[in-house]
Amino acid sequence: MSIDNIISEAVSKAVNELYGLEIGADKIAPQTTRPEFEGNLTIVVFPFVKAARKAPEAVSNEIGEWLVKNEPAVARFNVVKGFLNIVIEPTFWNGVLAEIAATPDYGTTAATDDSPLVMVEYSSPNTNKPLHLGHVRNNLLGYSLAEILKACGNKVVKTNIVNDRGIHICKSMLAWKKWGNGATPESTGKKGDHLIGDFYVLFDKHYKEEVAQLMAEGQSEEEAKQNAPLMLEAREMLRLWEQKDPEVRRLWAMMNSWVYAGFDETYRRLGVDFDKIYYESDTYLEGKEKVLEGLEKGIMYRKDDGSVWADLTDAGLDHKLLLRSDGTSVYMTQDIGTARLRYQDFPIDKMIYVVGNEQNYHFQVLSILLDRLGFKWGKDLVHFSYGMVELPEGKMKSREGTVVDADDLIDEMVNAAKTVAQEQGKAKDASPEEADEIAEIVGLGALKYFLLKVDPRKNMTFNPKESIDFNGNTGPFIQYTHARIRSILRNAADVERVDYSSVEPNEKEADLIQRLADFPEVIKEAGKNYSPALIANYVYDLVKNYNQFYHDYSVLKETDAAVRSLRLTISEQVARVVKTGMGLLGIKVPERM
């Protein structure tokens, strides 16, 4: 039982005996005592004051005295107004620490056969351009969320729906056909996704010229956009694609395979992966059946022109189109179809979509529709909605080339990590290969932590001119602390470990043990709130406190063998929790740096 629970139950018993109050231990949440007061845990006694018919100070004192007399874990207490600060018996912490050290996979809960199956959809790229910083945020959030949910004892399936068809793909294909001269990733030395992205931009450039030309000839902007020859050609290509024209399909398959090779490289570098990948070209015809089924059941209705709609006005929303008058599907229909396929493939209990907040409305509608169509997880589907990454000038626009490219950014971060390491003469004894590996870990750690430490809902600004920091509340700071601890532990390989159970931990040591003890609860909270940021902040806090401890006390130079063993164990467990916590964020921690 955790120390929080011990105190909660004791206080619950105390107020019952003292004042006849029936308050469940679960209603009493001790908080960590503020550093300026003596104590480990604090009980706010105001809620009991009325029933006790006494002043807050008196109530605090009475409960405090009761605890000292009846609860062995409580050493002493002090009272500030209605705040009862409890000092835990110092040696009690040793038992807490020993228990942590003896727990395999501390903090995480393994899934069982009965665990719910959660599917997390993330990444979901278009195959007409390379990944940019916004995708990176998505990928990291999705991966981290999946890891956190696993750590909370869920079965998790990570999935990706690749948007591999549509007019935007045809644009790249057309541009390649017209101006590509047979360029391939091999012939140009470009990564496949970048090569395709360049043709997408090229299409847009020529298209804009055509539109301008037509407008100069007197057409309205609307007309010009519709009538531009390139657009007509792209549409024709899409039509041929849908008819499964062999030549178009061959080109499409070839160009997509280049893109996938490029994506795979970026995914690998980011350290994200998927259990099951769906392709929109396989799923885009799905869903129609389900909609027609809904039509029969009266969940949808048909207009005179043949289009099919859902009336969502009773849910405070609008009417939503599901099948065009020509019978073809829209985005929403596809998502219903994908949901159906997924449910055939996996007995999903919960579905989480990691998709940007610009699609909040879409998922509101999807949830209602899936529910009405009988998906048991439809109503409670989670749209893990995250904010945009913006530049100081505003939104990133891929067509205008104002995007922060994922691969470029990763390279920059890794190079910066290398430069810093060289300048500061770090890891001098490391081989060049090891130095590269460390730079990769640190550079990516900086990037990932930067993106994950903030509340996902918030839009964030990324200034390419100010590189991501390596000092302060950053990934490298945390990684550095881990490396330092590992260094101590390497040096301590021959140090004899002795029983430390009767040592009285000093304030800093007790504080660290208390923080370590919070870890499982933090993981649960992060899972409940879908918040990697909670883990990030916890780990930062832990590490910050460890560094203070490291500065004030020596582990290896401590002459008392028992105290030394205690400090070694604390250090070991801090390193372990840091590694686990950062692992939940998809961030590696190096042995040295």
Next chain:
RNA sequence: GGUUCGGUAGCUCAGCUGAAUAGAGCAGCAGUCUUCUAAACUGCGGGUCGCGGGUUUGAGUCCCGCCCGAAUCACCA
């Protein structure tokens, strides 16, 4: 206009289900390396928690109204 989400230090952000004098980092200034890795540690300055009401012993946190910003409300995806 409807819906959803944001507004906390110069900048980037924490602040969980209400609780003590609102916390970090960056930037600025001043200190600490013959001592387990200084990507660290210590100190200083910096705030009308968007505004106004309300509930409460107690509100950055809950409720109402308003202001500002973002997204969205397509026979696009």
